[in-house]
Amino acid sequence: MPLTAIRAKPSELANISLRLYTGTTLDNYVEELVGNAVNLSNYLNSSKPTLLYISGWTETPESSSVLSVVGAYLKRCDHNVVLANYEDIATRSYPFAALSVPGVGYTLAQAFNELVKNGLDSSTLHVVSHSLGSQVSGFFGKCVDFIVPRITGLDPAGPGFDMMNENLASGDARFVDIIHTDAGIYGTASNKGDANFYPNGGNRFQPGCKFSLPYSDNDFCSHHRSWQYFTESLESEDAFVGQKSKSYRSFKSGFSWGAVAVMGYGTPTTANGKFYLQTNSAFPYGRKYKGLTYDALF
Template sequence: MLMSIVYLYFLLFLVTRIMCKENMCRCNVPDSDFAADVNLIYYKCNNETPATISYPITAPEELLKVLEDKQTIFYIFGYLQFPEEENVQLIMDALCYERTDNVVLLDWSKHSKGIYNKAFQNGEKVGSLFAQSLQLLVNNGLDVSKIYIVAHSLGAHIAGFAGKCNDFVIPRITGLDPANPLFYPRGCYLTSEDAAWVDIIHTDMGGYGTPPYQGTAQYFQNGGVRPQPGCKLISIPLSLTDLCSHQKSVNLYAESKRHPTKFVATRCASYIDYILNNCKDSLQTYVGYGASNIRGLFYFKTEVL
């Protein structure tokens, strides 16, 4: 049984690598009608009303007037999600915790719905818009060294455009269980070259989440596969129950924002070696918000989040 699982993931790895190498990523900016439905939402992270300010993706310069001199986290949600969705609100509340960072949400909710292949194609257009928007912000004074992108599922592949389509280097992109490319083979996906450091948290690898290859550092929560604690192995496709393991990456990151040293992972060749305590160097690192710039495969266990 174990060998069958290993073989399956090996095939997923090879097929996905081939698909990604055969497809070109394009940075063409879509038409103005499409762009009009995409916005950057700044979260004040205090008790002011209204709690957010929205800026057009094609004219984000006014955003610079409200950003404080600290790191700016851009969060990108995934397929079928929207700003008011519970899972999105969970992480936005966490990102606002103690106001340690500027917090900005990429709202592409008018293009994230419908059938998956259409949403995926829309996501690539949104990625080009997001990259252009960051370029405008940098041209007008945003410090590149203080840009940090966190993205979940299909949003992780949108995040990759920020690195692919600009002439500056994004310091860090964190992919929360990036969407599985096998759901839509032809396309442009997040890679380890899209930022100086790309860390990936796997919770539903080979299911809704991608096989392991996209990050410079990859973290496998409870082996990185379903079912995660508190989740079921299978359920109705795209139901909350079936998405449970996929969403655990968001839960974990939100918790790590509030408690940066709570989750500790060990570098190891495989999950089996980790379980058997056969990791060679036993290098450990925090997971999520508090993670450091490091490379390799890292494994850790959690209870229900």
């Protein structure tokens, strides 16, 4: 069977929609199919920057990562908040969803090109994406007619993408920052962002996560820590501070290159390299500057 037979068809891509939240709660929104995305221009606040959130495999607008990240942005009241809703594709088999990533990214890019033509200020756009959505965001950045200022990848999906060497990477936006929490399993082992953050080494098991049956809900615990950490950074911008270092071993040994950077929403776009930090095992996960010093008891 040719690969084209197991990826989204144009008719399926046309069913992708953009949901623009119009209040401070998740139940207030307007939603348009990508072909009619220009209609959202009437609801955008030109005085606010715009956030585009792209969720991951199996996720819908009611999934935890969406409710958490989008909900935290809405509480801030300082962004136009847009959700890419491609649930009919994301909830299919992983091979189908993964092979559809370039098409989804291209389709979303064309919708945003139209929004920019009708008044959206592209210079304020921040794309935040989780898992498979992070790989979508990379293609989005490659396909738009403008330079995306910033893409944040929350443990970008690894299966299929590492093997094909197709990953969210520096150059897909002016600044690409990535938070790794399950590297080499559900998350990518690639470190192609401008700034790559590795809380607790960047792989499983993240503190508070335990061994579980493969593909069970609990097995995604480390993978999901990425958006949980990011959500907390929206509420407390200095909750996570990373130390630039060659490796996690060097970080644990106290050897570093001196530079530090906030992880999450407040990451400076001048950050570059690999950053390591330690978190708590339960909320609040952030240890602020205490997380710069490795403590074997955590």
